[in-house]
Every structure is written in C-alpha cells, then in structure tokens.
Amino acid sequence: MALSAAALRRYLLLLAQEHLEFRLPEIKSLLSLHGGQFSGEQEIRVNSPFWILNIPSEEMARGLMKRTVCAKSIFELWGHGRSAGELYASLKSYPVDKMLPYLQSDSTYKIHIHTFNKTLTQAQKIKKIDALEFLPFKGKVNLKKPEHIFWILEDYGMDPNNVPEEPFHLYFGRWIADGQRELIESYSVKKRHFIGNTSMDACLSFIMANHGGVKPNDVVYDPFVGTGGLLISSAHFGAYVCGTDIDYNTIHGLGKATRKNQKWRGPDENIRANLRQYGLEKYYLDALVSDSSRPIWRKGMLFDAIITDPPYGIREATRRTGSQKETDKTAERSTENHIFVSSSYHLSDIFFDLLKFAAEHLVMGGRLVYWLPIYRPEYTEEIIPRHPCLKLISNCEQMLSSHTSRRLITMEKVKEFKYSSSQAPHGHVKSMLIISLGDGSLSEVTRRQ
Numbered sequence: 001m002a003l004s005a006a007a008l009r010r011y012l013l014l015l016a017q018e019h020l021e022f023r024l025p026e027i028k029s030l031l032s033l034h035g036g037q038f039s040g041e042q043e044i045r046v047n048s049p050f051w052i053l054n055i056p057s058e059e060m061a062r063g064l065m066k067r068t069v070c071a072k073s074i075f076e077l078w079g080h081g082r083s084a085g086e087l088y089a090s091l092k093s094y095p096v097d098k099m100l101p102y103l104q105s106d107s108t109y110k111i112h113i114h115t116f117n118k119t120l121t122q123a124q125k126i127k128k129i130d131a132l133e134f135l136p137f138k139g140k141v142n143l144k145k146p147e148h149i150f151w152i153l154e155d156y157g158m159d160p161n162n163v164p165e166e167p168f169h170l171y172f173g174r175w176i177a178d179g180q181r182e183l184i185e186s187y188s189v190k191k192r193h194f195i196g197n198t199s200m201d202a203c204l205s206f207i208m209a210n211h212g213g214v215k216p217n218d219v220v221y222d223p224f225v226g227t228g229g230l231l232i233s234s235a236h237f238g239a240y241v242c243g244t245d246i247d248y249n250t251i252h253g254l255g256k257a258t259r260k261n262q263k264w265r266g267p268d269e270n271i272r273a274n275l276r277q278y279g280l281e282k283y284y285l286d287a288l289v290s291d292s293s294r295p296i297w298r299k300g301m302l303f304d305a306i307i308t309d310p311p312y313g314i315r316e317a318t319r320r321t322g323s324q325k326e327t328d329k330t331a332e333r334s335t336e337n338h339i340f341v342s343s344s345y346h347l348s349d350i351f352f353d354l355l356k357f358a359a360e361h362l363v364m365g366g367r368l369v370y371w372l373p374i375y376r377p378e379y380t381e382e383i384i385p386r387h388p389c390l391k392l393i394s395n396c397e398q399m400l401s402s403h404t405s406r407r408l409i410t411m412e413k414v415k416e417f418k419y420s421s422s423q424a425p426h427g428h429v430k431s432m433l434i435i436s437l438g439d440g441s442l443s444e445v446t447r448r449q
C-alpha cells in the first residue's frame with residue numbers, strides 16, 4: 001500500500017560520483033527490496049551527489065545503506081535551502097520534538113562539514129558551525145566518540161573550473177549510516193585468489209547484485225561464470241550461488257594463469273577458493289562445465305536471479321559446442337591439452353538464448369541482470385533484446401571507448417513462461433561488428449539489423 005506523503009520522512013543521500021547512471025536503479029531496487037517505493041516526487045537531480053529521499057522509516061534507510069555501493073551516507077534531513085538564510089529558515093520550521101531526542105543534556109555530539117567541489121578553511125568551517133547556535137543543542141561536544149553526528153553539507157556544483165563563492169544548495173541533517181563503499185576495496189580483484197582476463201570489477205559486481213535484488217537465501221545462477229566474480233557479490237548478500245561455463249580449465253582452475261609472473265594456475269585457484277577467501281564458501285553450490293546454448297537444467301528448475309556477463313569479445317571468445325559435422329571441421333586442442341570442440345556462437349543467439357532461459361527458469365519477480373555490448377553510433381533502445389515474459393527495469397551505459405560501450409540490462413520476470421513458440425525473444429541484435437577497444441583488444445558489438 002502506498003504511504004501518504006505526510007507519512008514519509010525526508011532523508012538526504014550522499015552519493016559517490018562514479019557510475020552515475022547505475023545509481024538510481026540501484027537505489028530503486030534496494031528500496032523495493034526493503035518494502036519501500038521510489039516515488040516520482042523524490043527531489044532528484046540525477047547527476048548530483050545529493051538526493052533527497054522520502055521514505056517511511058529510519059529502519060528502511062539503514063536497510064538501504066547495508067546494501068548500497070553507490071551511496072556513501074544517509075542523513076535524517078532537518079533542513080535545506082539554496083542559501084544560508086533559506087537553510088536556517090528551513091531548520092527553524094523543523095519540528096523541535098523531532099530534534100530533542102538527539103540534543104539532550106546528557107548526550108554528546110559533533111558537527112561535521114562536508115563540501116562538494118570546494119575546500120573550506122578551518123576558520124570558514126567554524127564560522128558555519130557557530131551560525132547554527134540557534135538550534136537547541138544541550139549536550140556536550142565530543143569530537144572523538146560522539147553519540148550523535150550532525151552534518152552540514154554544501155553543494156558548490158559540478159564544474160571544477162567555475163566554483164561559486166556561495167554554495168548552490170545547503171543541507172543539515174543527523175547522520176544515520178554509511179553505505180558499503182569499503183567492499184570495493186576489500187573485494188578488489190587485485191587481491192583476489194583466482195582471476196581471469198574478464199573478472200568483473202568488485203564495485204560493478206555489487207551493483208549487479210543490487211540491480212538484481214538479490215536477497216539472503218536466494219539461489220543465484222551465472223551461466224557464463226568464468227572465475228565466479230559475480231557469484232561472490234551475491235554470496236556476500238547471503239544468496240546461494242552456482243554457475244556454468246563452457247571452459248573446462250576455468251571451471252576446474254587449470255591452465256595458464258592470468259597474473260603476470262605466474263605461468264600456470266596454482267592448485268587452489270578456483271571458484272570455491274575465491275568464495276572461501278571471503279568466508280563465503282557455505283554459499284557455494286557448484287560450478288559445472290556446460291554450454292549455455294544447450295542448457296542442462298530440467299524443466300521447473302527455478303532461480304531467484306540470473307546475474308551474468310556473457311562473452312562478447314575476442315579476449316573471451318564466444319563459442320558453443322558443435323555438432324559432429326562441425327566437430328570434425330573445428331576440433332581444436334588447447335595449449336593445456338584439453339580438447340574442446342567449438343563452433344562460433346553469434347552474439348544475437350547468446351542474448352536470445354539467455355532471455356529465453358531467464359523467462360523459463362526465473363521465479364516470478366526474479367531478475368536477469370546482464371551486460372550488452374553496444375556500437376554507440378547506432379544505438380537505440382530497440383536494440384535491447386526483449387521477451388514477452390520479461391519487463392525491462394533498467395538500462396545503464398558504461399562507456400568503453402568513444403564508439404563502444406556496454407549496457408547493464410536488468411529485466412524482471414512478469415509473466416509465466418509457456419512452452420510455445422509464441423513467446424520467442426525478439427529484438428534487433430542481428431548483425432555484429434568487430435571493433436577495436438581502447439586497450440588494443442577486439443570486441444564484437446551489437447548493431448541494428
């Protein structure tokens with residue numbers, strides 16, 4: 001049931017200024033995971049680091065911060081304005097009974113100043129803090145371990161070459177919680193046991209799990225699992241994880257190492273060991289060798305989310321198992337003496353197979369999150385593959401070069417899958433173009449038909 005505007009409380013979200021397009025879908029997805037709703041009335045300037053959210057409770061705000069990697073902190077908003085005068089007027093109209101529990105004489109507090117796009121001197125900061133003496137603070141200042149922390153946040157705009165004298169927006173609020181930005185460092189691929197050429201960056205992996213609405217006890221599947229980078233973020237959020245990959249060596253942790261100065265993979269370089277590294281082994285179900293164009297799952301097998309990074313490059317070639325005829329023509333022997341058979345697997349087929357698989361094997365309301373490579377000059381939303389059972393939830397671009405990018409697509413299952421041809425996927429991902437990426441490697445990208 002939607003809450004009336006009066007029942008909602010105002011919170012200020014301080015966001016990190018990276019992956020800008022991915023932030024709104026992350027926050028929306030996490031709010032709905034915590035039973036909330038992102039109302040159209042939210043006062044959001046999409047590229048700004050400051051968003052005002054209207055949500056029902058502090059509990060929901062805390063829940064959001066336990067998951068987000070896009071937001072740094074959240075505050076109970078006591079006042080805001082476009083000038084110091086407006087901020088003070090807004091603070092004076094904030095109900096005193098809502099302030100008092102945090103201003104008691106037996107409590108301790110401190111006031112912190114955060115500025116965006118400007119650095120203030122200590123003297124300027126003190127002046128701004130002193131100007132708030134009209135607030136009924138009764139507690140003692142404690143700079144080291146205060147019970148309550150209040151923040152003045154000032155927004156000096158986005159242009160570093162044109163910083164105004166006075167901020168464009170000012171906010172004052174009570175700090176409630178920080179987000180999960182530290183996961184980006186603690187799960188960094190640089191420090192990971194088992195990696196490959198295309199292991200997913202930690203921040204994006206967490207964003208994907210958040211876009212996918214992954215919850216504790218979910219079962220999450222990655223059909224192009226590689227080194228399991230995407231399993232790790234879902235397992236961190238308490239989901240049981242499994243995956244498949246066509247590459248025998250990757251699944252079994254064999255073959256050549258990706259790291260410089262190391263020739264072969266070590267004895268414990270595998271997906272299970274990756275999860276163990278982070279204390280997440282109990283969430284690991286299994287990883288199997290399998291070709292996603294020939295799924296191995298029985299009918300009725302359901303996943304709560306499918307989160308994946310399909311192959312789309314020459315660095316990680318697209319291939320699938322071939323027929324006997326193709327086998328005779330294309331049998332290859334890898335450098336590690338493991339024989340695999342492959343024929344080319346067209347990009348369009350990969351995505352259509354993936355959508356069909358998701359439509360059939362997701363629970364109702366379950367999400368598919370995947371990357372789609374794009375040739376930017378020809379991009380239109382029509383290029384995004386569709387399936388009648390899947391609703392497009394979000395579509396965020398990450399630039400790779402001036403002409404190429406990849407888009408993180410999130411879809412939700414909204415309709416039961418029927419084993420009939422009338423529910424085939426459709427879209428315009430038909431022809432491919434091989435282009436050169438900035439780092440010298442080649443990639444296939446999606447073009448219009």
Ligand SMILES: C[S@@+](CC[C@H](N)C(=O)[O-])C[C@H]1O[C@@H](n2cnc3c(N)ncnc32)[C@H](O)[C@@H]1O
Binds near residue numbers: 226320
């Ligand atoms: C972009 S990588 C995934 C990387 C992975 N997210 C990670 O963190 O290591 C794509 C993977 O798809 C696999 N692959 C290619 N064709 C496949 C197919 N037909 N079926 C299953 N896996 C396939 C490749 O072996 C590769 O490991």
